[in-house]
Amino acid sequence: MGNGIRERGWIPLLFLAPALIGLIVFRLAPIGIAIVGGFLQQTLRGETVFAGLANYLDLATDPVFWNSVRVTLLFNVLINPFQVVVALGLALLVFRPGPGVTFFRAAYFLPMCVSLAIVSVLWNILLDTQLGPVNGLLSALGLERQPFFRSESQALLTMIGIASWKGCGYWMMFLLAGLYAIPDDFHEAARIDGANAWQRFRYVTLPLMRRPILFVLIADTAINFLFFAPVYIITNGGPAGATDLLMFQAYQSAFAYLNHGRSLAISTILLVVIAIFAMVEFRLFRSPSDA
Amino acid sequence: MATRRALFSCTAGLALLASASAWAQDTPLNVLWMGWPEEQVEPLMDAFREAQPDITLNVERIPFAQIFQTIEVRLNARGGDPDIFIVDSPLTASYVARGYLLDLTPHLDASRFTKAALAAATVDDKIYSAPFGSSSALLFYNKTLLEEAGIEPPSTDPAERWTWAQLVEAAEKIAKPDQGIWGFVFEQAERPYQLLPLPMSLGAEMISPDGLTATGYVDSPKSVEAFQFYQDLYQTNQVSPPGVFDNNLTFELFGTGKVGFFVGNPYDLVNLPTKYPDLEWGLAPHPYFADGTPVTPTGAWHIGVNPNTDQMDAALTFIDFMMQDDTQRLWLKIRPYPPVLEAVWEAEADTTFADPGWAIVRHELTETARSRPATPGWREYEDIMRLAIRDIQTGADVQATLTAAAERTDRELAKYR
Incomplete structure (x- = not known):
């Protein structure tokens, strides 16, 4: 019946075990396999051989890969700030109690409850150039039909649009929780000092929202770098590579071009890029008190 | 995957009851098939089940958009699952290069097949996929x-x-x-x-x-x-x-x-x-x-045997059954691909192929068809x-x-x- 801390040391581990095992099996191990696999190649007969940097050197000379890098960076530079700003705007809109606020909160969150695959199929139909209702509406209003996913210049922006339609409500919930965590005293004090609404937002809300915003930005960045399903379902990376995100190239490499080493090399590069982006974002949004 | 599935079925109480009689004789055969409508697949499989009650067929129908990826993932695991899989005929050489296909030369009578179908099934003078249907336009x-x-x-x-x-x-x-x-x-x-x-x-x-x-x-x-x-x-x-x-x-x-x-x-x-x-x-x-x-285009679906199958006898029995004249006539009825067996062309000459549409197909297959x-x-x-x-x-x-x-x-x- 010992109760020394040493004897009980295994009990917390026991409680942590289910989560830790899950983390190792579903997160850390695949990451490890991807990093190692990036240095391996499979022969036609399925034997695995060490390839050194061959997969990475092959990517370095591949114009399709570089186009994919460009598209992925462009996509993320646009979508992440956009989604955070929209999510913050939505959170501010539904923050104060008022008539119908619950309805709007639910409405903004609702797209999150639809699977991404179904979202893709739906928007693909809605935005179809000839048969889609959106173009039907445009044409009824006397406006020109838009190609959306079928146009090199519009496809990526349309992708950002549907990803944000689905994602912003979700991130809004985190920011809403952050807004509720700000004690009313701060706003009250600012009001007594004569601060107007903009000044209260700029000098009270925003600084105190740094951490929730940072969390949302980093989590959103990680998710958007791994954006895949709508590309697979709607555009297949086209037209002319306009939506050819790295995740789709990783998929194509493994399952269409039967090149697992390159697929894992792309995954590893993505991991590094996400880590770099997260670090930069962390530095930019770090509170002075965290320094 | 197969063992896990087997484990599940063993632990399910109902399965225990149901399998009590089948236990001693059961040979499972996993078949990866094209996602055609059920009524274009099940009649064939039922005919096989009736002919071979000792073999339990597990047929997976995979949609066209996913079939090739699925085959790649499953076969590249280099295990015994699936035992049988559907092969798009121009992929035969690709699968042979990867070691996904058993050499079927000793098990097939080459003289029964149309020339084009046999050519699509052959790599280095060996038949690696059993011709099951041709196509045209x-x-x-x-x-x-x-x-x-x-x-x-x-x-x-x-x-x-x-x-x-x-x-x-x-x-x-x-x-x-x-x-x-x-x-x-x-x-x-x-x-x-x-x-x-x-x-x-x-x-x-x-x-x-x-x-x-x-x-x-x-x-x-x-x-x-x-x-x-x-x-x-x-x-x-x-x-x-x-x-x-x-x-x-x-x-x-x-x-x-x-x-x-x-x-x-x-x-x-x-x-x-x-x-x-x-x-x-x-x-x-x-x-x-x-x-x-x-x-015109041609070539279509063949059937392949995974060389790593644990059910070699059952797999070859399946191939043998699917290559029979009667099976392929049934197949023609439920989903009419141009036959790969000369015997089926002859047997149906006055019935199915009397149709003017089929006269065009026959002409295309002999005169204008080009493989991929x-x-x-x-x-x-x-x-x-x-x-x-x-x-x-x-x-x-x-x-x-x-x-x-x-x-x-x-x-x-x-x-x-």
Whole structure:
């Protein structure tokens, strides 16, 4: 019946075990396999051989890969700030109690409850150039039909649009929780000092929202770098590579071009890029008190 | 996967009861099959179950859009699952290179098969996939739309087949894009299978003789000319609906009377009347380029045995059953691919094949059918071309797109050199 801390040391581990095992099996191990696999190649007969940097050197000379890098960076530079700003705007809109606020909160969150695959199929139909209702509406209003996913210049922006339609409500919930965590005293004090609404937002809300915003930005960045399903379902990376995100190239490499080493090399590069982006974002949004 | 599945079924209480009698004799056989409608798969499987009650078939039907990826993932695990899988005939060489296919030469009587089917199944003089169906192409037309546009329907006689120019001229009279009415659509609008006959009709070879180089072939002047024609259907002539790539959608467009002409497969001879009994349609031979020769696609589904199967005897029993004359006649009834057995052609000559549509198919198979390019890299070639075709349809520069696709293909084919 010992109760020394040493004897009980295994009990917390026991409680942590289910989560830790899950983390190792579903997160850390695949990451490890991807990093190692990036240095391996499979022969036609399925034997695995060490390839050194061959997969990475092959990517370095591949114009399709570089186009994919460009598209992925462009996509993320646009979508992440956009989604955070929209999510913050939505959170501010539904923050104060008022008539119908619950309805709007639910409405903004609702797209999150639809699977991404179904979202893709739906928007693909809605935005179809000839048969889609959106173009039907445009044409009824006397406006020109838009190609959306079928146009090199519009496809990526349309992708950002549907990803944000689905994602912003979700991130809004985190920011809403952050807004509720700000004690009313701060706003009250600012009001007594004569601060107007903009000044209260700029000098009270925003600084105190740094951490929730940072969390949302980093989590959103990680998710958007791994954006895949709508590309697979709607555009297949086209037209002319306009939506050819790295995740789709990783998929194509493994399952269409039967090149697992390159697929894992792309995954590893993505991991590094996400880590770099997260670090930069962390530095930019770090509170002075965290320094 | 198989053991886990077995574990599940063992622990389920109901399964215990049900399997009490089957326990001693049960041989499970996992079959990875194309995702055809249930009524086009189950009758065959039921016939096998009846003939071989000791073998328990587990049939997985995988949709066309996922079948090739699924086969890659499952076979590349190099285990015994699946025991049997469906093989798209031009992929035979690719699967042989990877060691996915058992040599079936000792188990098949080569003399029973049509020449084209046997050629598609053979690599280095050995038969690696059991031929199960061939394919062809027919020009279907909507009688009502043609009549409304005052168009004299094309003849069924292959000697009087339409040129592509004639087809476009007629299609332009029908097409009303703003009302969702189109002149013409390929059933497989993004698939090299139905589209490579365009450059081939102009005399283009679509891969080097050794099957390992695409540059200079995929982007040859004749290939560019053919795919420019394809692009014009969507962009300039505006007779075809852009962005409709799914086979089910193109079929539905024709079935619901929204398209005048439709290049389809012989299985549509059954699918059309079943799904759209009210549609009034007719048939003609596949069009060709006036300054070229008629070319039609061919090749279709074969059956392969996983060399790592733990159920070798049962797997070979399955192949043997599927290769029987009666089985293939049943298959012809439920989903009519042109038969691969000479005996079936003969047995059905006065019944099924008395139909004028089948007379066209027979003619095409002997006179105009061309296989897809022979290359161990067909999986890569097909997918790169598919994406290029999508871009071309959307208006991308044809020459540049094909040149990029050829370079991409050569990169991927390097591993087979």
